[in-house]
Amino acid sequence: MNHKELIAEIAAKMKLPRQEVEKLLDATVAACTEQLGEGKTIGVQSFGNFEVRKKEERLSVHPATQVRTLIPPKLVVNFKQSNILKDKIKDLPHHE
Amino acid sequence: MNREKISSQEIIDQVASQLKVSKRQSEEFLKEMFVTIEEALLAGESVKIKNFGTFKLQWNEPRKSVNIQTGEEIILDGYNKVTFTPDVKLKDIVxxxxxxxxxxVLDDDNEQEQEQDKESIIEESYDPLHIFTEQASEIKEILSEINALSSKNIENDKIDKNSEGDKELVNVMPDFIADNQSGRAKEISETEIANVGNNDVISDNKINIPPVREIDVPETSKIETVSGIKNPVKYITADEMEMAHNEGHKLNETQDELTQPEILSTPDPFMAEVRPNKNNRKGCLIFIIVVLLLAGVFVGNYYFSSATRCWIKYNLLSESNTSSISKASKTVFGWFKDLKSWFIDDTVIDDEMANFYTALYDPDSAKIKKDTVSIDTIAVVxxxxxxxxxxxxHRVYKEFIAEERINEGSRLTLISEKYYGLRDFWVYIYEANRQKIxxxxxxxxxxxxxxxxxxxxLIDKNNLRCVQYAKQxxxxxxxxE
Structure with a gap:
């Protein structure tokens, strides 16, 4: 499901025009991004937490060329699912 | 990093105020949005939100583990997990x-260089250390001078040994000599005379040697040449007396001789010529050595035009112009030196020369090769x-290639590396800017x-002498300072 399909789905459920839903979605994404950009953790009830984690700098060695590279520290967004969501998807049949 | 945690409520408020919609609508939307995502995930789909990221369902395989308390093996069940991969935009913002x-990229060389740099910076900033190193270098100079003096004596011994080696060589020679005996005596005497001329020149040269103090290596090599020549001179003066009757022909004929290479290359017959005249066998052998040396010299002349030019100059102007003599003698200088050193070292065989001379005569070929090879080193000297x-x-700086402003962290060494390719050459920048620095x-x-x-x-970074001079x-x- 991509962006457009998601909008269509939500629009159908809420009985709102797509443009409206799109606006809302964009605003939400922008708000979330802004909060995450400030390093805040966003907790969504029954879904999960979005948090920013710091990856420390590290030394990577290219296995073939043996070139050592110092990777600088960075901040990444991490999502941790809530237990409610975990329980919901627990019984899902996995393909394999 | 901000550890503050916000709830979905704050997002709802923010969206509501931004879009000027009611909080209820905003809240409803957010709920609906996550429910939809959840449903899609439950349906096994991945959900992609533009500028935010992708939610995906990931199956984690069951795995074995050990109960820490009991040591029992337990199996952890496989489970599904929602993963979120942030979009590039979100990543960048965060x-x-x-x-x-x-x-x-960490390079080993780079690291070492940086360490060296640090060391040199420490060294430069610490003055007493510099005074100490300066003193050390002075002591080193004095030591090298002493070594050079003592090496002189050693060289004399070496030459004697060499002459003994030549005696053996000479014993093999007579077979060849018998063939070409007739009418060559004159030419040999001429070469002898030329050599006598050299003696004077050599004595001049001894005086002319510029004082080389800065660099140890050239100095010792020069002293070697001096000592190397001293001995031949001794021999020649002894022979000179004996050959006095032949001296009438002299210079004009030596010049003729130069134009006839085949004569030059076969001076050995003279040995046979001399032998009957001399009762003193030892004196004869010494003379033969001199002749062989000269043979090498002339063969060298024949093959290396630059050296020949030198010789011609010498022959033409030997009567009046002493400066050219000194130049010519300088080359002879080098030959003597190298002949001596080649006796000690292994031979480097020039193939072309080897073929030519083995054809002429075997026992001498190796030695003559040595002589010719030596000419290269003269050029180097x-x-x-x-x-x-x-x-x-004295360096005068008139032309400038650039101007540089000194900033925080600027260093002359770094500027030098930028313009000249090597840090050590900063001294020249300093010299040119002494009024300011x-x-x-x-x-x-x-x-x-x-x-x-x-x-x-001057700034040839591949030349060790330039670098050493800059360091001095x-x-x-x-x-x-």
Whole structure:
């Protein structure tokens, strides 16, 4: 499901025009991004937490060329699912 | 990093105020949005939100583990997990505080260089250490001079040994000599005379040797040449007396001789000529050695035009012009030196020469080859001398290639590396800016220095002498401060 399909789905459920839903979605994404950009953790009830984690700098060695590279520290967004969501998807049949 | 946690409520408020919609609508939307995502995930789909990221369902395989308390093996069940991969835009925004950092490739050489740099900086900033190193270098100089003097004596011994080796060689010779005996005596005497001429020249040269003090290696080599020549001179003067009756022919004929290479290359018959005349066998052998040396010299002349030019100059002007004599003798100088050194070292065989001379006569071929090879080294000695002159010359800086402003962290060494390719050459920049720079370690920021245009030979980073000279200058200047 991509962006457009998601909008269509939500629009159908809420009985709102797509443009409206799109606006809302964009605003939400922008708000979330802004909060995450400030390093805040966003907790969504029954879904999960979005948090920013710091990856420390590290030394990577290219296995073939043996070139050592110092990777600088960075901040990444991490999502941790809530237990409610975990329980919901627990019984899902996995393909394999 | 901000550890604050916000709930979905704050997002709802923010969206509501931004879009000027009611909080209820906003809240409803957010709920609906996550429910939809959840449903899609439950349906096994991945959900992609533009500029935010992708939610995916990931199956984690069951795995074995051990109960820490009981040591029992337990199996952890496989489970599904929602993963979120942030979009590039979100990643960039979140990582903004560290965005300026770039992966740094660590090179081993680079690291060492940096360490060296640090060391040199420490060295430069610590004055007493410099005074100490300066003193150490002075002591080194004195030691090398002493060594050079003692090596002189050793050289004399070596020459004696060499002459003994030649005696053996000479014993093999007579077979050849018998063939070409007739009518060559004259030519040989001429070469002898030429050599006598050399003696004078050599004595001149001894005086002319420029004082080479800065660099140890050239100095010792020069002294070697002097000592190497001294001995031949001794022999020649002894023979000179005996050959006095032949001296009438002299210079004009030596010149003729030069034009006839085949005569030059076979001076051995003279040996046979001399032998009957001499009762003193030892004297004869010494003379033969001299002849062989000369043979090498002339063969060298024949094959290397530059050396021949030198010789012609010598022959033409030997009567009046002493300066050209000294030049010619310089080459002879080198030959003697190299002949001596080649006796000691292994031979480097020039193939062309080898073929030619083995055809002529075997026992001498190796030695003559040595002589010819030696000429290359003469050229090296001469070029080194011109470099020495360049060093000794007073440097005047008139042309400049650039101007550089001293900033925080600027260093003369770094500027030098930028323009000349090597840090050690900063001394020349310092020399050119002495009015502005009082202390090369502490240049006030904002100073504008000029980068002088230098002779390429002076800043040849592949030439060890240039680098050494620059280092000496550094010691000199840093010692002054």
């Amino acid at each position: 990582n903004e505080p560290f965005a300026h950092l770039e992966p740094l 001469q070029s080194a001398d011109s470099l020495q002159m360049l060093f000794d010359q 009082t202390d090369p370690d502490r240049i006030p920021t904002g100073t504008i220095i000029r980068i002088p245009k230098l002779d390429d030979r 200058l550094r010691d000199l200047y840093v010692g002054l």
